[in-house]
Amino acid sequence: MPQTNIEVLFSEESIQQKVKELGKQISEDYKDKEVVFLGILSGSFIFMSDLVRALSIDVECEFMRIASYHNSTTSSGKIDLLLDVNPKKIKDKHIIITEDIVDTGRSMHFLLEHIAKYEPASLKICSFLFKEEMLEKPITIDYLGFKIDPLFVVGYGLDFAGKYRNLPYVGVYSSDS
Ligand code: IMP
Ligand code: MG
Numbered sequence: 001m002p003q004t005n006i007e008v009l010f011s012e013e014s015i016q017q018k019v020k021e022l023g024k025q026i027s028e029d030y031k032d033k034e035v036v037f038l039g040i041l042s043g044s045f046i047f048m049s050d051l052v053r054a055l056s057i058d059v060e061c062e063f064m065r066i067a068s069y070h071n072s073t074t075s076s077g078k079i080d081l082l083l084d085v086n087p088k089k090i091k092d093k094h095i096i097i098t099e100d101i102v103d104t105g106r107s108m109h110f111l112l113e114h115i116a117k118y119e120p121a122s123l124k125i126c127s128f129l130f131k132e133e134m135l136e137k138p139i140t141i142d143y144l145g146f147k148i149d150p151l152f153v154v155g156y157g158l159d160f161a162g163k164y165r166n167l168p169y170v171g172v173y174s175s176d177s
Helices: 012-029 045-053 106-116
Strands: 006-010 035-041 059-067 080-083 094-102 122-130 143-147 170-173
Touching: 006 012, 012 045, 012 143, 035 045, 035 106, 045 059, 045 094, 059 106, 094 106, 106 122
Parallel strands: 035 059, 035 094, 094 122, 122 143
Antiparallel strands: 006 170, 059 080
């Protein structure tokens, strides 16, 4: 699927290699623990589906939906909770919040605060991408795919105005071509 307005940043091969490494690390860290992957819709659905299949441990999968970008390439600053998780699925479990990208960190701070109220046994973060320079308040990303420059990227779950999520690679999006 050639896209003239998207310059490849991470190939399908390099992504799959990274996901395998993350899967191995998480499987070691969480052996003998009841772990729940909490995917944040929609962006994380591709990453999470590959990641859980790269694990050698049993896990549960739950989802939440929030909205922070509204058809633009900059953060709106406002977070809407569109679909919550059942608190019973979180209480006393080891939770790994699974995101496509941490940009300003506003979404992740909202999620950390929100999930903490449901009293998990532990709470960690796994993010496929991280725009470190954009971060407003410190966040520890326990499991990270790649750090990137503050550019707008699409593919492998990440969208622009709802499109390009199904690209198997990640690329920098430019609107002017
Ligand atoms: P934050 O709250 O600013 O950290 O934004 C996080 C959310 O913004 C992510 O979960 C994405 O949905 C979206 N986002 C941030 N940067 C990008 C990007 O480069 N491409 C697509 N979506 C992005
Ligand atoms: Mg997102």
